[in-house]
Amino acid sequence: MRIDKFLKNSRIIKRRTVAKEACDTGRVLINGNSAKAGSEVSVGDRIEINFGNNKMEIEVLELLDHAPKGKASEMYKIIQ
Template identity: 50%
Template sequence: MRLDKFLKVSRLIKRRTLAKEVADQGRITINGNQAKASSTVAIEDTLVIRFGQKLVTIKVNDLREVVRKDEAAMLYSVVKEEKID
């Protein structure tokens, strides 16, 4: 599944166009490698996303094309959150 689509489906980022912009700005890595919006996400991948002054590390648990709002959080688990100075 494409990175931008995963971020939207999992509701980590609300809109796919915003997910694409964040990826294109170089604020996301997949398993330590710089990611583009078109990068492929697989189960067990580790994503590091920079949201403003915060780094969030996420592990992908499941991939689905469509998911209900209350099930979206099951697609990933937050490994750690850290503030950036």
């Protein structure tokens, strides 16, 4: 699954265009490597997202093409 789609489906970032912009400006890392919007993400990957002064690190637990509101938070685990 593309990283921008994962961030939107898991509701970490509200819109896919915002997720794409965050990836393309270098604010998203997958397993320590800079991610572009089209970068693939797999179960077990670690994603680091920089929101201004805040940093969020998560681990991918599940990939869902469509996640209802209750299942979205089950797609990842917050590490930091």
